[in-house]
Amino acid sequence: MKKFLPLSFALFLNAGLTNAAEIVAELDDNxxxxxxxxxxxxxxxxxxxxxxxxxxxxxxxxxxxxxxxxxxxxKQKAYLVRTDSGEVRRYRSPKYRFAVGEKVHIVRGRVRPLDVNS
Incomplete structure (x- = not known):
């Protein structure tokens, strides 16, 4: 029980984090x-x-x-992102702008630059 709480908290913090995803395309989002x-x-x-x-x-x-x-x-921007597993999904990013081919990660359903953790 003592190890369960820190482990579950660490998994909660990393939920939705995908490393080394890549921007495939930029789309308009309305x-x-x-x-x-x-x-x-x-x-x-x-x-x-x-x-x-x-x-x-x-x-x-x-x-x-x-x-x-x-x-x-x-208009806002949405991005097609290829994840580590090869899956291509559509994500919105109201704060940040990316170029096609740029490496990013996904945090809680949003695309973020590699140097931003939250």
Whole structure:
């Protein structure tokens, strides 16, 4: 029991940490605008047309919100990252910008430079 707590704490701190991942491609990301647009569409559609209106409003809101975010110039960046295991996954990085081929690591679902630990 004495060794279990420090070991589990160390595993918790390192969860989500992948070493030597590499940026494969840079993508535009408008998911924040789509999320807010979809939520607004659900509320307006539900008020106007009940459950069917909520679904239709959500679909229209996602596309509308993404378009508004792109049109306003507030696009964010997402990156395709190849991990140690060869798997390619998409990650967002609101704080940092990377070039294709740059070595990075992944901490708690975000891409970070190698010299930043948290």
């Amino acid at each position: 998911s924040i605008g789509g999320g807010f647009g979809g939520l607004s569409g659900v509320m307006m559609g539900a008020a106007a047309g009940g459950p069917i209106g909520a679904v239709a409003g959500a679909v229209a809101g996602v596309f509308g919100g993404s378009g508004v975010q792109e049109g306003s110039g507030n």
